[in-house]
Amino acid sequence: MGPRAGDEERPTLEDVxxxxxVSRSTASRALNDDAYVSAAAREKxxxxxxxxxxxxxxxxxxxxxxxxxxxxxxxSEPESRxxxxxxxxxxxxxxYRELADVGxxxxxxxxxxxxxxxxxxxxxxxxxxxxxxxFAPHRADPLPKALRLLRIPVVFGGQAAGIRRGVHVVDFDNxxxxxxxxxxxxxxxxxxxxxxxxxxxxxxxxxxxAGWRKTLLDAGLDPAxxxxxxxxTLSGGANAMSALLTRHPDLDAVFVASxxxxxxxxxxxxxxxxxxxxxxxVVSFDDNATLAPAMDPPLTSVHQDPREQVxxxxxxLMRLLDDQNLKPRQHILPVSLAVRASS
Amino acid sequence: MGPRAGDEERPTLEDVxxxxxVSRSTASRALNDDAYVSAAAREKxxxxxxxxxxxxxxxxxxxxxxxxxxxxxxxSEPESRxxxxxxxxxxxxxxYRELADVGxxxxxxxxxxxxxxxxxxxxxxxxxxxxxxxFAPHRADPLPKALRLLRIPVVFGGQAAGIRRGVHVVDFDNxxxxxxxxxxxxxxxxxxxxxxxxxxxxxxxxxxxAGWRKTLLDAGLDPAxxxxxxxxTLSGGANAMSALLTRHPDLDAVFVASxxxxxxxxxxxxxxxxxxxxxxxVVSFDDNATLAPAMDPPLTSVHQDPREQVxxxxxxLMRLLDDQNLKPRQHILPVSLAVRASS
DNA sequence: AGCCGATCTGGGAGCGCTCCCAGGTGTGGC
DNA sequence: GCCACACCTGGGAGCGCTCCCAGATCGGCT
Numbered sequence: 001m002g003p004r005a006g007d008e009e010r011p012t013l014e015d016v017x018x019x020x021x022v023s024r025s026t027a028s029r030a031l032n033d034d035a036y037v038s039a040a041a042r043e044k045x046x047x048x049x050x051x052x053x054x055x056x057x058x059x060x061x062x063x064x065x066x067x068x069x070x071x072x073x074x075x076s077e078p079e080s081r082x083x084x085x086x087x088x089x090x091x092x093x094x095x096y097r098e099l100a101d102v103g104x105x106x107x108x109x110x111x112x113x114x115x116x117x118x119x120x121x122x123x124x125x126x127x128x129x130x131x132x133x134x135f136a137p138h139r140a141d142p143l144p145k146a147l148r149l150l151r152i153p154v155v156f157g158g159q160a161a162g163i164r165r166g167v168h169v170v171d172f173d174n175x176x177x178x179x180x181x182x183x184x185x186x187x188x189x190x191x192x193x194x195x196x197x198x199x200x201x202x203x204x205x206x207x208x209x210a211g212w213r214k215t216l217l218d219a220g221l222d223p224a225x226x227x228x229x230x231x232x233t234l235s236g237g238a239n240a241m242s243a244l245l246t247r248h249p250d251l252d253a254v255f256v257a258s259x260x261x262x263x264x265x266x267x268x269x270x271x272x273x274x275x276x277x278x279x280x281x282v283v284s285f286d287d288n289a290t291l292a293p294a295m296d297p298p299l300t301s302v303h304q305d306p307r308e309q310v311x312x313x314x315x316x317l318m319r320l321l322d323d324q325n326l327k328p329r330q331h332i333l334p335v336s337l338a339v340r341a342s343s
Numbered sequence: 344m345g346p347r348a349g350d351e352e353r354p355t356l357e358d359v360x361x362x363x364x365v366s367r368s369t370a371s372r373a374l375n376d377d378a379y380v381s382a383a384a385r386e387k388x389x390x391x392x393x394x395x396x397x398x399x400x401x402x403x404x405x406x407x408x409x410x411x412x413x414x415x416x417x418x419s420e421p422e423s424r425x426x427x428x429x430x431x432x433x434x435x436x437x438x439y440r441e442l443a444d445v446g447x448x449x450x451x452x453x454x455x456x457x458x459x460x461x462x463x464x465x466x467x468x469x470x471x472x473x474x475x476x477x478f479a480p481h482r483a484d485p486l487p488k489a490l491r492l493l494r495i496p497v498v499f500g501g502q503a504a505g506i507r508r509g510v511h512v513v514d515f516d517n518x519x520x521x522x523x524x525x526x527x528x529x530x531x532x533x534x535x536x537x538x539x540x541x542x543x544x545x546x547x548x549x550x551x552x553a554g555w556r557k558t559l560l561d562a563g564l565d566p567a568x569x570x571x572x573x574x575x576t577l578s579g580g581a582n583a584m585s586a587l588l589t590r591h592p593d594l595d596a597v598f599v600a601s602x603x604x605x606x607x608x609x610x611x612x613x614x615x616x617x618x619x620x621x622x623x624x625v626v627s628f629d630d631n632a633t634l635a636p637a638m639d640p641p642l643t644s645v646h647q648d649p650r651e652q653v654x655x656x657x658x659x660l661m662r663l664l665d666d667q668n669l670k671p672r673q674h675i676l677p678v679s680l681a682v683r684a685s686s
Numbered sequence: 687a688g689c690c691g692a693t694c695t696g697g698g699a700g701c702g703c704t705c706c707c708a709g710g711t712g713t714g715g716c
Numbered sequence: 717g718c719c720a721c722a723c724c725t726g727g728g729a730g731c732g733c734t735c736c737c738a739g740a741t742c743g744g745c746t
Binding site: 369 | 692693694695696697700701702703
């Protein structure tokens with residue numbers, strides 16, 4: 001019959017050792033492929049573990065090792081933003097993969113800026129995880145500062161609210177991406193290039209706006225009055241486009257700080273009888289895999305690869321776990337332009 | 344100075360007890376608000392815990408209680424599908440919230456059908472979590488059957504691959520939703536109602552196709568040759584629409600099994616010079632918050648609320664944790680039709 | 687007074703694991 | 717022939733917590 005079927009008791013390391021005819025210590029060494037175990041003993045232990053269906057008790061293990069093997073991925077945003085942001089979905093997926101590749105389990109934490117600060121902090125310091133990857137794009141978010149006081153290793157994805165020094169950051173080149181987009185429009189002969197900027201309480205949209213402005217100036221064009229701020233939503237983008245068209249009926253291009261706002265801009269342009277790209281070229285930022293290629297016409301957008309960002313973050317975090325005194329640095333990743341029919 | 348600043352050592356329960364002048368047992372009782380602790384003792388312990396910045400060691404706790412306080416949310420799909428599926432993002436978000444509401448931590452598991460079975464199973468039985476919410480829509484997915492052999496409490500979201508009995512399931516009324524959509528089209532006077540079905544290796548699209556067929560028959564219309572299967576992608580939807588138009592140039596409506604495929608259908612219809620909804624009405628399934636309202640014209644779609652589904656799943660799982668012998672049942676949730684300009 | 691039960695407390699045991707240390711065995715060098 | 721040193725093994729301790737049990741205290745009732 002082998003081991004009793006339907007047995008409620010899960011086998012322990014001691015059981016495996018007894019079954020293999022060795023001591024608990026030797027079994028432990030074999031399972032954790034330690035040095036100093038004979039090949040014969042290792043074989044026997046591994047076979048016993050397989051036969052008994054043994055899997056180690058993680059609680060017992062991390063009680064003594066003081067490591068959990070889990071890493072938190074913290075997404076700190078107002079509730080509304082998270083629901084429909086495919087970029088975040090890609091971040092989660094990438095986080096899972098990249099952490100699995102280094103043998104770590106991802107524990108996902110959603111943390112609404114306004115509500116969940118103390119719960120999130122309590123969880124992170126509760127010893128559930130060995131470290132954290134934190135995405136907290138809003139400047140007013142108190143989380144990054146709170147985390148600084150904790151002893152837990154943290155790497156930020158994107159600029160951490162108000163903190164420029166002493167933290168590990170992996171960010172995209174937002175300003176450079178905006179520059180790519182605008183240079184593309186200039187090269188195509190556009191001269192009245194407006195922008196729909198994102199909320200100026202976040203680093204990324206601030207940098208994108210700065211990139212647009214500087215590139216125009218470098219090209220000898222005047223940015224004055226050609227920028228309109230919106231809130232990253234469809235309707236926000238539509239309204240901003242209306243305002244821009246009213247002020248500058250002669251504009252021939254617009255750089256939009258996110259794909260979702262570009263949808264709104266498309267609406268307004270269509271309703272106003274402007275053809276894309278013939279009358280107005282549109283370039284966006286995000287290159288959202290769901291949205292950008294699905295639009296009509298397909299949207300030219302600045303492509304940022306979340307997988308690449310998360311990979312760099314995990315790499316940094318692993319080094320940080322080895323060496324708590326690792327010198328913090330800002331790691332800026334390049335972006336590229338995905339050119340489609342809208343420009 | 345209070346407790347030493349920058350102390351590496353985290354305080355233990357024993358420290359808290361000593362500080363409060365009581366025993367470890369009493370401190371434990373106070374912190375877990377057990378009965379049989381005097382008000383005075385409780386006060387002292389709570390104050391001590393606060394002053395020392397104590398947070399309990401979860402590993403030690405779950406070693407003895409055999410509970411982790413964590414619940415896995417398992418998304419079992421081929422890698423490609425997960426990246427750009429906002430429905431899944433909503434499921435994750437809802438899972439996090441609903442589990443937080445019952446004091447549980449979500450641990451997210453992505454499990455590629457083809458690659459990750461053994462890793463997922465190993466994790467789930469490793470004692471990391473107390474139970475699991477599993478989304479495994481593909482009929483060929485071996486995960487549900489593998490989980491059956493484990494002793495871990497599981498609730499499925501959507502029909503579990505090939506298993507109809509003995510499992511806990513919370514699903515949407517896919518057939519009823521399709522019926523709503525088609526009845527809406529019939530009521531609007533449409534008579535040549537085609538469908539772009541989803542992959543017939545999954546329960547949900549199978550049921551949606553069945554609902555379309557039955558409703559047509561009930562209305563005295565002939566479904567023959569008006570169905571085309573596609574793979575839930577944009578291009579799949581576009582190609583299916585082409586095939587349908589070629590076969591039936593006179594069709595006046597199409598029920599599409601997902602929003603993403605509806606985007607493809609829109610493309611094809613536009614290229615063929617058909618106006619929506621004047622020439623061809625389009626109704627879809629998903630009511631993806633990002634996509635459906637953003638389309639031109641905005642898409643009529645069957646609305647399913649992932650939060651509601653997850654809520655029911657968590658409720659069932661909590662009951663299951665209390666009572667392992669809870670009688671399994673199929674819980675079917677109603678859906679509604681979000682009517683927009685495309686129909 | 688005496689007793690019983692309810693209320694409260696402290697110490698011991700032990701969850702399953704890893705790590706340390708004390709040994710045992712074999713091999714090679716002098 | 718003996719020591720040094722690698723290699724390998726087993727047992728003890730202990731991680732920080734919860735639970736059990738024995739005991740202490742205190743009313744209230746016979």
